[in-house]
Amino acid sequence: MKLLTHNMLSSKCLKGVVTGYPLTIIAKDVKVSEVDFNQEFVSRVLPKLDWNVLWKAAERLGHVGELPQTLIENYENDPEFLKKVHHVLLEVEVINGELVCPETGRKFPITSGIPNMLLNDDEV
């Protein structure tokens, strides 16, 4: 699971949960791989991200690097900055671990990089 995906995932489908966001990451294995940088893509998804959540997730995994805690202005024309964002969004990956619902503590396993968001029938 990449941090881009984490930024978009919630547990709101659990019964009684209001926002279910952000999910807390408990990482057992984290992998960093090289992914080609696409400036256009990064600047297109950036406005849809919850920056704070991204930053905290990256920090938690120990990969925040020089990423500033508050989003800078005019990032569209700042390839150096966008490369750092690219790194945390697409290159850092949780291979095994868990995602934890902030409201109920329900854990969703991540196995071989794939989060399992299925619910039990008594949870819907």
Next chain:
Amino acid sequence: MNALKTFNRYLLWFANEHVDFRLAEIQAILELYKIKAKWLEKPSPKPYWLVELPNENDAIQIASRSVTMRYIIELWGGATSMEDLHTELKSMPESKILQYCEEHLSFKVKVECYGNSQTAAEKVEKIDTFNYLPLKGKVKLKNPDVTFNLIEYWGMEPNNLPSKPYNVFFGRLIAHGQRDLITELSLKTRKFIGNTSMNSQLSLIMANQAKVQPGDLVFDPFVGSGSLLVAAAYYGAYVLGSDIDYLMLHGKTKQSRKQTRDKPRVDESIFENMKQYKCQNRYVDVVVADAALPPWRSSLVLDAIITDMPYGIRESAETIGSTKIQDGKHVVPENEIHIPSKIEYDFSKMLEDLFKFSLTHLKVGGRLVTWLPVLLCDYDPNELPMHRCLNLVSNCEQKLSTFTSRRLLTYEKIKEPELHEVGAFTVSYGAAFREKFYRHAQKLQKERAENRHNNREIVLSLSEP
């Protein structure tokens, strides 16, 4: 004909397959590249369409994406008889054609004869009648610098052949369409496939209908083995998928193809498919999730949703529910904590959920491309799911059997819905549709079995070739 205008005319030559998909595909490509095309003849089931395009580059762009089109030529002449064609070509200003006839340019003339057959000798004979063209280069059959196309159109009824072709065309080849891509991305050589993987041709057509562009974010909520995402990623999109089948996403279902030894299936996953086609840089993630209960927060904005929902013939459609049904196929391995039970996912409900999801997550201008199975006897275009924010842009039919077909529906989100509209939206698509569809399929299978028994030719195909 106005000679000055001659070179703005192009002829699109199509493959004799998926005829009903041509217009939707080409129109999507025209929109994608903002090409202003003017049809010189209303597009029809004929294998060629005539169009006026602002310039040659537009023709190249169309060819760079179309999989239904074989090639596009710059039209030098088109007539209802050979004599008229020759007259037209002879009256062309030399200044227009000399640049393609120079000595250093090798060339060939290709003769296409649609609806009739021709011998090699006849071909040569036909080519010889064009000997007035001032071609100075050498003939080269393989990869010539310039290719000319002579096309004879003998109509669509091989049993009712006219004495001479209805139409004849001559032109210069501009570019080939993407037919080769069909082979390049073929399921036959793909590392990871499932029993409902979509073939590469239809997947590419779907990505075209979705107007997929480089840098887009494309999602498939019934991702299976990811065949639709392969096409989207190939066209430069970043791809994301989900599926309820844990074993499928982990490549732990029955192996893709028979292997000679019990080798571990190390390379069977959607990610490995992306790697196979050098698209791994655009693989975002796949998530095990129920499409009825999408785990995505609302800020997930998608450029396109392309999907193929289960319709209960070759795979099960399920959702998390309260009716306990033991289903061996979906038992999650030991290290997983929960084993949800599943209930059948009603087709109307599935469509409804897909629409709600699209209303929420598609960007304005983004497209939803999905299949709808239909019983020919029940089909009513007025029953298709509709919403004022999702505009049905195309509806193409693929015949599956004598009783059934499936339709590729393309919707474009034209505005944001009001919040209450999404919750209130409902779809009712044919009562007990799945059972009927399934029964018809079974009936057909039985028929085929009987046919086989009688040693007769089986001509009908229930599934994809």
